[in-house]
Amino acid sequence: MDQFSETPPRAPTLELVRAALDELLPAMIADGGGAEFVSLENGVATFRLIGSCQFCPSRQLSADAFRRGILERVPGVAEVAILYQPLASYSEQVVALAGR
Amino acid sequence: MPNFVNESGIKTETKAPAGMVLIPTSDFLMGSDNGSEVEKPVHRIHVEAFYLDATPVTNRQFAAFVEATGYRTTAERLEKIVQMQEGGVQLAEQLAGISWRTFATPDRQDHPVIYVSWHDAEAYAKWSGKRLPTEAEWEKAARGGLEGKLFPWGDEAPGEGFANWNRAQKDPQAVPPTTPVASFQSNGYGLHDMAGNVWEWCADWYLDPYYVLSPSENPKGPERGQYRVRRGASWNIREDFRLRCSNRGAMLPDRAWPNLGFRCAMSVTDKR
Numbered sequence: 021m022d023q024f025s026e027t028p029p030r031a032p033t034l035e036l037v038r039a040a041l042d043e044l045l046p047a048m049i050a051d052g053g054g055a056e057f058v059s060l061e062n063g064v065a066t067f068r069l070i071g072s073c074q075f076c077p078s079r080q081l082s083a084d085a086f087r088r089g090i091l092e093r094v095p096g097v098a099e100v101a102i103l104y105q106p107l108a109s110y111s112e113q114v115v116a117l118a119g120r
Numbered sequence: 121m122p123n124f125v126n127e128s129g130i131k132t133e134t135k136a137p138a139g140m141v142l143i144p145t146s147d148f149l150m151g152s153d154n155g156s157e158v159e160k161p162v163h164r165i166h167v168e169a170f171y172l173d174a175t176p177v178t179n180r181q182f183a184a185f186v187e188a189t190g191y192r193t194t195a196e197r198l199e200k201i202v203q204m205q206e207g208g209v210q211l212a213e214q215l216a217g218i219s220w221r222t223f224a225t226p227d228r229q230d231h232p233v234i235y236v237s238w239h240d241a242e243a244y245a246k247w248s249g250k251r252l253p254t255e256a257e258w259e260k261a262a263r264g265g266l267e268g269k270l271f272p273w274g275d276e277a278p279g280e281g282f283a284n285w286n287r288a289q290k291d292p293q294a295v296p297p298t299t300p301v302a303s304f305q306s307n308g309y310g311l312h313d314m315a316g317n318v319w320e321w322c323a324d325w326y327l328d329p330y331y332v333l334s335p336s337e338n339p340k341g342p343e344r345g346q347y348r349v350r351r352g353a354s355w356n357i358r359e360d361f362r363l364r365c366s367n368r369g370a371m372l373p374d375r376a377w378p379n380l381g382f383r384c385a386m387s388v389t390d391k392r
Contacts, residue, residue, distance in 0.1 A: 042290070044358070046288035046289055046290050046356070047286075047288035047356045047357060047358040049288075050288055050289075050296075050354070050355075050356035050377070050378060050379050051354075051356065051357075051377065051379065052371070052375060052377055072371065072375075075347065075370065076369070076370070077156060077158045077326070077328060077368040077369060077370055078155075078156045078158075078361070078362065078367060078368070078369070079156075080156055080157065081155070081156050081359070081361055082359075085358065085359045085361075089358075
């Protein structure tokens with residue numbers, strides 16, 4: 021914060037995180053997916069994608085959009101971490117397909 | 121009447137069955153190098169001519185099928201409440217008592233049927249003498265004859281007047297904000313709702329890296345899998361990347377959701 025700022029930057033609050041989730045979740049829920057808040061520490065908000073979001077073919081793009089949505093709505097969050105349930109890697113799936 | 125000659129040399133009338141559109145034989149570029157990993161690589165696919173419903177199947181059409189056959193959908197056959205709950209977060213539910221009938225009210229007869237599983241869509245298609253489109257057929261049709269464009273209408277970013285999307289609502293049990301089919305302009309093939317309104321089931325099993333090893337002629341998807349392909353995105357999606365022709369989707373075949381419907385295809389040689 022520079023010394024001439026009139027107001028200090030707002031610390032991210034759980035209330036703001038919940039409000040952001042309220043906005044973002046309905047679109048995910050209609051697809052059978054969702055996101056669960058995990059933690060907010062040192063400006064890092066962590067979420068876990070759940071339900072159909074975990075196997076969504078666009079999960080990376082979805083996670084990026086979700087990350088942007090949180091950053092836009094919660095001042096003070098410097099980073100959004102997204103947790104997935106681990107899936108077979110792309111190369112593992114190629115190998116599995118080729119082996120059939 | 122113009123005729124169509126397929127690769128087998130069979131001459132076929134090009135007049136499409138009622139409510140369907142002829143998608144002519146041609147190659148097209150499938151996938152995208154600028155989307156998700158699963159859309160790569162862009163690859164040239166040859167697809168034989170087929171007919172495709174101009175719109176998703178409506179409540180009125182599905183009701184005729186149920187009346188004629190007594191068919192009970194997957195959701196109607198649920199014996200108990202299936203609640204998807206993870207990590208303390210209540211997800212959308214498939215509830216006993218909620219089915220395609222719940223929202224097939226008299227004022228919604230021309231809306232796409234929803235809460236239908238892949239099995240329900242397959243049953244309807246067979247009853248009507250049709251089939252579900254393959255993923256390749258669906259994407260070719262969505263592109264409307266345009267090559268390398270993002271959306272069925274071209275590259276222009278979608279506003280409200282392009283498709284039914286970005287209308288998610290907080291109450292999962294509220295009336296889903298589908299729109300009557302064909303409420304938006306058709307693409308170059310005369311197909312409506314290829315982006316938005318409801319996701320649409322395809323015949324194929326889904327596999328992330330399928331494009332890597334896909335045959336170049338009339339691909340029909342992997343031989344087995346866990347999820348079935350769904351395409352087109354729906355009323356709830358917030359990000360327009362999902363409206364792109366190349367965007368891929370997948371869902372467990374027994375799932376019935378408020379944003380998931382289907383349309384049918386027919387091979388030209390199968391026309392009655």
